[in-house]
Amino acid sequence: MAAVKHIEFIVAAYAAAVVVVAFLIAWIMIDYRGLRRTLADLDRRGTTRRTARPEPAREQA
């Protein structure tokens, strides 16, 4: 089988694509998990959004 000319440039380009895409995916996933953890922690301490709070029971007439 004949050696592919300039193979090092082709491999380097595909490796660069893998690195960039893997970095983007990892960054977004790690960020997401961190934010979810922080929100859960705030929730545990009782700091919640108004819409997330249970509605107070209404008095019956």
Added chain:
Amino acid sequence: MALADLANPSRFLSLADRTIPWVGGLTVLVFAYGIDQAMLAPDDYQQGATVKIMFLHVPSAWLGMLGWGLMSVAALGTLVWRHPLADVAAKAAAPIGAAFTLLCLVTGSLWGRPEWGTYWVWDARLTSELVLFLLYLAVIAVWRTVEDPSRAARAAAILTLVGAIDLPIIKFSVEWWNTLHQGASVFRLGGSTIYSTILIPLLIMAVAFTLLFFTLHLAAMRNEILRRRVRTLRLMQASAAN
């Protein structure tokens, strides 16, 4: 669900949670098929196997420009219509667009060395693409330095709309100036100059990259909404403590 309902961040989060796994799965499938077709594509009669770099370089270039185009529409949403998700969309798109523009520059250099004999030349296409990357960095810097999100959104929106001038410059640079970079060969009057055995894998890879951009953008928008919730809750916590 009406389009206007997406203006509600909670509804958007619910939609994103349901959509991301499906779009992500579709992205993996289209990428697998696209890479298979790209590897099976014949060598170019002049460039040989280095034409395989095109399957990464061209979609990255398109997405770099698409990202800025999307941010420009979102900038109008922020400044004109004050849509609640417009600046979320713009902020989330900036690092993704920057990454694809960087990938375009890197793969272009790696393609240029064997074909042109140099990694870099200050021709109009390469320089305007580098300017786009620097514009992305500038917008990211604005978001990171201005603490108040609404002020940061307005400043970033203005910078984005000014920077949009670079998009037609990138597109038409190969026609307006004498460049080492080749002219348009895919979308041009008179049809593509690329033979179908190479053009079809290129278009499949372009679809795969676009799906990847869309998936990452949805996920990044979800993160940005959650980040704003964290900020609001911390402000509430701080004011309750005082």
